[in-house]
Amino acid sequence: MTTEDREAIGQAQIRALIDLRVQAVRAKDIDGAMATVAPDVLSFDVVNPLQSIGSSAIRKRLEEWFSSFKGLIGHEIRDLKIYVGDGVAFSHGLNHVIGTTLDGKNVDMWWRSTVCYRKIEGEWMITHEHNSVPFDVESGRASLDLKP
Amino acid sequence: MTTEDREAIGQAQIRALIDLRVQAVRAKDIDGAMATVAPDVLSFDVVNPLQSIGSSAIRKRLEEWFSSFKGLIGHEIRDLKIYVGDGVAFSHGLNHVIGTTLDGKNVDMWWRSTVCYRKIEGEWMITHEHNSVPFDVESGRASLDLKP
Numbered sequence: 001m002t003t004e005d006r007e008a009i010g011q012a013q014i015r016a017l018i019d020l021r022v023q024a025v026r027a028k029d030i031d032g033a034m035a036t037v038a039p040d041v042l043s044f045d046v047v048n049p050l051q052s053i054g055s056s057a058i059r060k061r062l063e064e065w066f067s068s069f070k071g072l073i074g075h076e077i078r079d080l081k082i083y084v085g086d087g088v089a090f091s092h093g094l095n096h097v098i099g100t101t102l103d104g105k106n107v108d109m110w111w112r113s114t115v116c117y118r119k120i121e122g123e124w125m126i127t128h129e130h131n132s133v134p135f136d137v138e139s140g141r142a143s144l145d146l147k148p
Numbered sequence: 149m150t151t152e153d154r155e156a157i158g159q160a161q162i163r164a165l166i167d168l169r170v171q172a173v174r175a176k177d178i179d180g181a182m183a184t185v186a187p188d189v190l191s192f193d194v195v196n197p198l199q200s201i202g203s204s205a206i207r208k209r210l211e212e213w214f215s216s217f218k219g220l221i222g223h224e225i226r227d228l229k230i231y232v233g234d235g236v237a238f239s240h241g242l243n244h245v246i247g248t249t250l251d252g253k254n255v256d257m258w259w260r261s262t263v264c265y266r267k268i269e270g271e272w273m274i275t276h277e278h279n280s281v282p283f284d285v286e287s288g289r290a291s292l293d294l295k296p
Contacts, residue, residue: 003234003235042229042240044240044260044262044280044282045282046282046283047282047283047284047285048282048283048284048285048291048294049282049294050242050258050260050281050282050291050294050295050296051227051242051260051296079199081190081276083236083264083266083275084233084236085232085233085234085235085236085237086151086233086234087151087233088231088232088233088236088237088238089233089236090236090238090264090276092190092192092264092276092278094198094199110198112192112198112199112278112280114192114262114264114276114278116231116238116240116262116264118231127231128229128238128240128262130240130260130262130278130280132192132260132278132280132281132282133198133280133283134192134193134194134195134196134197134198134280135194135195135196135281135283135289135290136195136196137195137196140289140290140292141283141288141289141290142283142288142289142290143196143198144288146196146197146198147198148198148199
């Protein structure tokens with residue numbers, strides 16, 4: 001298999017992984033969203049703390065986050081780019097979520113997401129994830145209402 | 149060359165690139181800090197905006213940031229991990245900066261950094277960089293005083 005073949009296959013595999021995860025978020029399907037997350041994943045999340053180690057921290061956050069929404073979640077990724085090497089890959093994009101919280105507040109938020117993958121026992125797994133919003137220097141507040 | 153050889157060489161190359169960049173930040177050496185940044189880098193920075201495209205945006209930010217410090221900058225990266233594939237690599241770690249601003253304020257701050265590299269014309273270049281702090285859900289404020 002040539003490097004080009006391997007890259008094309010890797011691209012398709014990572015894209016499928018991301019598509020399934022987007023669908024899992026929309027459906028608030030925790031197991032679906034966690035299926036491709038490595039047990040020892042290192043996560044930099046949008047909210048505190050500074051970092052989390054292990055998939056159980058991400059699962060707990062997703063459970064809290066999913067259950068804060070009334071009904072399903074609108075979710076898309078814009079400007080998604082995927083780069084695949086031999087056993088190592090990364091993707092980045094702007095993640096968008098739209099929904100209504102249990103207390104009736106409308107959520108319409110964009111954040112930056114960088115996801116890093118490694119092939120473990122023949123399967124692509126998310127071993128690192130970095131999600132964030134920037135902050136405004138003047139106010140010191142997180143910028144939750146930026147649009148691309 | 150075996151996959152293991154290639155990975156070991158790639159690891160050493162990326163580590164050297166990171167070391168030179170750390171030294172450049174300490175010395176407030178703009179050209180040194182920018183030497184391995186690809187012209188079309190996509191950057192998610194600690195502060196607004198949501199994203200920047202192109203190395204000139206990073207250079208401008210670094211110039212402003214470096215010139216806000218009195219004297220040299222104390223800088224280290226903790227928990228640095230590097231993963232290298234064939235032409236694609238990523239690293240992540242906790243970046244620390246210590247210094248004194250021009251108006252005499254002490255800075256002692258940690259942030260999360262994920263850096264993604266691609267080999268372009270035989271050289272490893274930074275094609276994507278994601279730097280951030282998380283925010284506190286209760287206050288909506290960026291968490292600038294977290295320690296690992």
